[in-house]
Structure formats: C-alpha cells, structure tokens
Amino acid sequence: MQHKTAHGPRTAGRVLHGARWYDLFGTVISFGRVRALREKLIELAAPAPGEHVLDVGCGTGTLAIAVKRRVGAGVVHGIDASPEMVQVAKQKSAKDGSDIDFRVALIEAIPFPDASFDLVTSSLMLHHLPDDLKAKGLREIRRVLKPGGRFMAMDFAAQSHSPFGCGRPLGHLRSILGHARGERMVDALTPLLRAAGFSAVEAIPTRHKNFAFIRAR
Numbered sequence: 001m002q003h004k005t006a007h008g009p010r011t012a013g014r015v016l017h018g019a020r021w022y023d024l025f026g027t028v029i030s031f032g033r034v035r036a037l038r039e040k041l042i043e044l045a046a047p048a049p050g051e052h053v054l055d056v057g058c059g060t061g062t063l064a065i066a067v068k069r070r071v072g073a074g075v076v077h078g079i080d081a082s083p084e085m086v087q088v089a090k091q092k093s094a095k096d097g098s099d100i101d102f103r104v105a106l107i108e109a110i111p112f113p114d115a116s117f118d119l120v121t122s123s124l125m126l127h128h129l130p131d132d133l134k135a136k137g138l139r140e141i142r143r144v145l146k147p148g149g150r151f152m153a154m155d156f157a158a159q160s161h162s163p164f165g166c167g168r169p170l171g172h173l174r175s176i177l178g179h180a181r182g183e184r185m186v187d188a189l190t191p192l193l194r195a196a197g198f199s200a201v202e203a204i205p206t207r208h209k210n211f212a213f214i215r216a217r
C-alpha cells in the first residue's frame, strides 16, 4: 500500500500527519518514557563535537535538536516523509535557535551523497516500514555513512503481524503496557543490517523491556 499527502512523496512506509499533537500524544501514551529513551539513544550513539549526523524519520525533530546540542559546530540533518512533521520540526528548531536542515525525504532515497555522515539515527521509525522497505532503507543508510560510521536505532522490542502488532495503534498500546511479543526486533534487523553491508551489529541491553536499541557499523 502506498501512503501520500497532497504534497508528500509516495512511499510504502506508514507516514504520520498528526504533527501538531504528536509530541503530546507520544508523551502521554508512553507515560513519559519516550523522552528517556531518546536520551538513552543519544548516550549510546555518543555524537561528538563536529560530527555530521542524519536522523531518518525525524518526526517533529526532537532527537535531531538534542543531537545538535552535542555536535556543536557539526552538521545535523533530519528527513521525514511527512511534510506536516517536517514543518513542525522546522518551527521547533527555529524556536530553539538550532541550525538544522529538516527536509521532506524518504529513507529509501536519502538525498545525500555516499559517505556523508559519521552517525545516522532512527527513533521509533523502522517499525513504520514493511520488510522490503526496511532492507532498502538500511542499504541507503549504509551508503550515506562514512566508512566506520555508525547507525543507532531505537524501536519496539518485538515485531508482530497480529492486529496488536507493532506499528499499529493497538500494538503500541500493547507494547507499552508490557505485552510485547513476536519476533525480537534485533533478530529481525540483524540479517537485514548484514545484507545492507554492516559488519558489526550489536543489540544493546536496556531496562526498558518493551524497547530495543541496536547499533551497527
């Protein structure tokens, strides 16, 4: 199935349009955990001053704005398929005074040359993609990473195709309430990451049992 807005690009990923309420909804539905998870992602990704970073599926830009504070004079870009999300991200970074390039663009066609980034991040994004698009998106991430560059993702711990599966509203609720089930994200992503050209794939233990972190180089 293809998703599209009047002015957004066509993708088989699940695009979110309710940007105005997204941050509030995310905070409420996760009982405030999403903020802590993004902070943990940044700690694990360890963005360093001067680095070039891309956040894919950046949503309203919260993670990219936090990363920019870490990289200082480094360069941060955020891409999302949703024009509404990108518009809110631009407004938030302008208010924050952070110079970040937010663009409407797709993970399956990242608009940057090969070997552009030291770090690519993705938060709660990969579960929005069907498997073939995950594979394509991960190949694109490997392409735009410099040799030795790192990819750091955070997402739901389990993938499921049930009506309660991750990526569906009831799946989010189920996962947050502690009933995540199905294939472990790490198990599902590891072969895709290896096929995309990543050699070191690491699952990172976390006390948040319904969420998983994965790092790859």
Ligand SMILES: C[S@@+](CC[C@H](N)C(=O)[O-])C[C@H]1O[C@@H](n2cnc3c(N)ncnc32)[C@H](O)[C@@H]1O
Binding pocket: 011, 012, 013, 014, 015, 016, 017, 026, 056, 057, 058, 059, 060, 063, 079, 080, 081, 082, 085, 105, 106, 107, 108, 122, 123, 124, 125, 128
């Ligand atoms: C659950 S949101 C996560 C947003 C943000 N990373 C966060 O942590 O709040 C997933 C995002 O992926 C975006 N998305 C879906 N398919 C995409 C694609 N093919 N390329 C880029 N972004 C996509 C959606 O529009 C949505 O903003």
